[in-house]
Amino acid sequence: MTSRVRQAISLSVAVILIAGGAIATERLRRTRPLRPADSTVLFNQGLDPVVTGAPAEWTNESCRECHQAEYRQWAASRHRVAGINDKFAAECLDSESGRQQYCLNCHAPRVPGGRLPMEEPPGLDADYKTPPSWLADGVDCLACHVRDGVVLATRVTPRGEARHPMRVEPRLAKPEFCAGCHQFAFKDQHLPDAFHGQLQQASLEEFLEYRRLGGVESRCHDCHMPNGNHLMPGGYDDAMVRRAVGLDVEASWSQPGRVADVVIELTARRVGHRVPGGEELRFLTLRTRLADAGGRVVGRTVEAADGVDRDGLQSTIDGWLQVETLRRRMGRREHGRDYHAAAAADNRLRPGERRRFRYRIELDPPRPDRPVTLQVELWYHLMHDGKARLFEHAAHDVQRPIRSVSVKLDAPRPVLPAKESGTP
Numbered sequence: 001m002t003s004r005v006r007q008a009i010s011l012s013v014a015v016i017l018i019a020g021g022a023i024a025t026e027r028l029r030r031t032r033p034l035r036p037a038d039s040t041v042l043f044n045q046g047l048d049p050v051v052t053g054a055p056a057e058w059t060n061e062s063c064r065e066c067h068q069a070e071y072r073q074w075a076a077s078r079h080r081v082a083g084i085n086d087k088f089a090a091e092c093l094d095s096e097s098g099r100q101q102y103c104l105n106c107h108a109p110r111v112p113g114g115r116l117p118m119e120e121p122p123g124l125d126a127d128y129k130t131p132p133s134w135l136a137d138g139v140d141c142l143a144c145h146v147r148d149g150v151v152l153a154t155r156v157t158p159r160g161e162a163r164h165p166m167r168v169e170p171r172l173a174k175p176e177f178c179a180g181c182h183q184f185a186f187k188d189q190h191l192p193d194a195f196h197g198q199l200q201q202a203s204l205e206e207f208l209e210y211r212r213l214g215g216v217e218s219r220c221h222d223c224h225m226p227n228g229n230h231l232m233p234g235g236y237d238d239a240m241v242r243r244a245v246g247l248d249v250e251a252s253w254s255q256p257g258r259v260a261d262v263v264i265e266l267t268a269r270r271v272g273h274r275v276p277g278g279e280e281l282r283f284l285t286l287r288t289r290l291a292d293a294g295g296r297v298v299g300r301t302v303e304a305a306d307g308v309d310r311d312g313l314q315s316t317i318d319g320w321l322q323v324e325t326l327r328r329r330m331g332r333r334e335h336g337r338d339y340h341a342a343a344a345a346d347n348r349l350r351p352g353e354r355r356r357f358r359y360r361i362e363l364d365p366p367r368p369d370r371p372v373t374l375q376v377e378l379w380y381h382l383m384h385d386g387k388a389r390l391f392e393h394a395a396h397d398v399q400r401p402i403r404s405v406s407v408k409l410d411a412p413r414p415v416l417p418a419k420e421s422g423t424p
Contacts, residue, residue, distance in 0.1 A: 046117060066159075078236050102118065150166065175220045245284075251374040251407040266355050268351050271351050281382065301321050327347070373408050376405045383398050
């Protein structure tokens with residue numbers, strides 16, 4: 001083979017490789033959903049990190065000089081530790097689950113970019129040993145309020161403009177701004193930057209559904225940032241979770257000492273999305289039992305006739321007669337494996353919904369002369385037990401009771417025989 005022929009073949013191969021690479025690159029680009037034109041302001045569901053363009057001297061501490069109250073609130077928030085809290089660190093560093101750029105794009109939005117979402121950021125383990133500021137500060141002042149080297153705000157003041165360039169950005173006050181991280185889908189392992197299946201977290205869809213049905217709050221901020229509070233509480237705040245769902249219990253003897261009738265009502269209130277909200281891992285369990293004076297469980301549920309279709313979501317937990325699970329399930333359709341499969345069950349509470357559970361509990365053996373206590377607890381779970389064990393989370397870190405009601409059923413009074421007239 002002559003050198004000229006070899007050169008021609010090499011040139012042809014090079015052309016083919018370049019063309020093939022260009023086609024592959026274009027195909028990869030097409031897998032990424034079209035971005036809105038204003039994506040430089042809005043977060044992008046984990047697809048891209050935030051690029052602030054802030055000068056090097058702009059830090060969160062420099063923001064504190066003028067915004068002391070907001071800084072203190074943010075410093076105590078979950079957003080501040082979004083990138084380094086124990087739960088996220090365990091999951092992000094797990095070889096089977098995390099180690100992906102798109103996780104950090106929301107938990108630490110100023111992560112250095114230039115990588116595809118499903119790729120692992122370089123030096124991830126070293127970053128967690130000595131966290132740089134972009135990781136240590138999580139979702140911070142700069143990530144939300146700075147774009148193109150300009151401070152964004154819902155209003156501009158002369159004092160603010162004297163300190164740094166500013167512009168009014170109404171989208172900061174819209175639910176879509178929060179949805180950029182709080183609504184996202186599962187990723188496709190084969191097409192690295194493509195979303196697929198249903199949403200892993202659907203906060204915006206649920207909020208828009210709430211508004212269509214007459215909800216009074218007009219944005220996420222009304223509940224999660226009242227009066228501009230930058231603490232921004234959510235699912236890790238027991239008081240906020242407790243406000244979101246009420247628990248009322250009634251119990252009485254239908255057959256004294258033998259059969260108790262129980263009515264439990266859950267009410268989703270002061271909440272603009274389904275309960276529990278957030279990631280699909282989160283769920284509630286409603287636990288019911290009868291206990292004697294020593295705390296031992298007595299009786300058995302002989303009837304649960306409340307008309308609620310549980311669709312296989314009834315659970316069993318040791319020490320409780322009746323356990324209801326309220327959660328959003330994820331099946332083959334939701335994970336994008338079979339788009340023709342039936343939708344998985346979702347029996348979470350809708351905003352404003354009142355749901356009743358009715359039980360008939362039979363004491364065996366009967367206890368005609370002893371009181372018993374009905375105990376009802378509502379537990380909030382950040383993840384199921386298997387997931388917790390996978391990441392070595394302690395049980396008390398991922399589940400806790402948020403409401404508890406006890407009703408004492410006194411021992412029936414003995415029925416005395418009627419006295420005859422005139423009998424002393």
